[in-house]
Amino acid sequence: MNDFLKISGLCAQIDDNGTPKEILRGLDLDIPKGEIHAIMGPNGSGKSTLSYVLAGRDDYEVTGGSATFDGADLLALEPEERAALGVFLAFQAPVELPGVNNANFLRTAVNAVRRAREEPELDAVGFLKAVRAETKHLHMSDEMLKRNVNVGFSGGEKKRNEVLQMRMLRPRFAILDETDSGLDIDALRIVAEGVNSLRGPDFSALIITHHQRLLDYIQPDRVHVMAKGQIIHSGGAEVALALEAQGYQQYLEAVA
């Protein structure tokens, strides 16, 4: 079996002022090792919820189904254990951390993950060398490392910072939650390069997006259409092109 990420019948709800609101309604999705998949869908279809549930945010209650990653029961793990296992979520709106230095944060994260993976920790010099190589690659100034995490960062800088973290943490499965929203073409290219550079037989990714645009730069192996908490259609890269041209209506009508 080549099943790397395997999601079966996943149901999840959120507490909406005391009333449970069902968001994922029996979602099935398999992403084999080495493949990059995209999920597209209208607002409110549950795309971000899926990414949070996979990363382990506890505001969502999983009410049914399963999600395994490389054979491990993902849903039973703490967020930090999922990160150590190799799951990475690039946030749609990365939170600001006033008073937390970006370089210290990154080094703490890298070493926490290395510890959990039973790899030697990086000392200050080793870390600096590794991070400088990455910032150069991403066309980021070292000055961003001295600032507080995401504080006062422009939209593009925040997304680059997410990609920097992704490259430093070396995930085996990355989820990019609308990482392309609000980016200009240059920033979009950098994000795409960040993903493409990790592409290989041991790396998979799930790209959540509204637009075809990002997929011009990251060629997906499969494209899934999501609506009302389910995958309603799957196909090759041509699905994204069809969506761009004709919208979601054709798929929504088909399941209605």
Add this chain to the structure above:
Amino acid sequence: MSGAEISALGSFMARAHEGQARTLLEQQGLPGRRLEAWRYTPLRALETTGFAAPAPVAPDEARALLARLAPEADASHRVVFVNGALVPELTSLPEGVRLVAADAPLVADRPISVLNTALAQPGLGLHVSAGADAGQIALVALVTGDAPVSTHLAHQVTLEADARLTLLDIQSGEGPYLANPVLGVRVAEGARLTHLRVQQDSQDAVNLAFVNADVSSRGLYDSFTLTLGARLSRHEVLAHLGGSNAAVHVNAAQLLAGNRHADLTSVIRHAAPDCISRQTVKNVIMEGGHGVFQGKIHVDRIAQKTDGYQMNQALLLSERAQIDSKPELEIYADDVKCSHGATVGALDDEQLFYLRARGIPHDEARAMLVRAFLLDALSLVQDETASALLDRRVETWWQKRDPE
């Protein structure tokens, strides 16, 4: 029956010196909830404990105690008190600094001052000559004893015109005791006193401290208090800006776990024009801890162009944690700039999740966010060695705190 019971007040009266303070103590007793300034920190809890005079400690034992409780005071110039008595063998002062008789005067409407004066033990009397830079001096006060004892050191620090001093004030101890220190501060024209206080008393201790600072024209009293220890503590500051262009900083961080109670009360009085006061107080409160902040800025009619800032923030890390915050502005001048604010909050779930999603374990993520919260206050300490000491103390406190 009541006459036979031990009470705190009874034990104090038995040891009090004759004089005005004794009379006041006898008339007023220990402050309770009905006294507005003591509403959040009534001393009723002390009433059933009798405090004896502490036993003297031999120099060798004092040395061992110092190494155990305040190792950071090892390298610097220092004045060491153990159980309320100066230990000359452990004391060393830089040139240009004189020890004089301390004479912290009584402030009749401050119960901590009354108690201290009634039972006063001679403390540090330090005099820095005009224009001299005395560098850093550690004032270390340690208490040890098996039965409840109390110390009432009266310190007085005087800086003549344009003098400089950094006073590293470390309070620590072992066992049950009451530490009741009073520090009188006089900062003459153009002089600068940096006062860094670390209160890391024993978990069974009570600390009632009072600072009475008088700052003259262009002078600066720059203080930071880190409160980590004692089951019950109050740090009370009365600062008087008596000459134009004087400045006072009353910054603090209070870290409370268990069922500890810590109170920071300050009154900053602007009695001259063009003076500056700054106050940033941060509280990190866990479990059943209870923090209190009472801060008053009083601006006299004459004190035009006053620039006052006060901020009190609390991070509550449990459902039971409590903060009482009472900021007050009393302004009689018409051309002033005074602002104050208070916030209370928990750790941000979104920030916590972000850190954990990057592989940082829960407890480490919490520690990072707590340190980030304290940063605005801790970064106000400019002296590098002192700043490093505070960081280490915060770190140790976090690691050694009672597990939740």
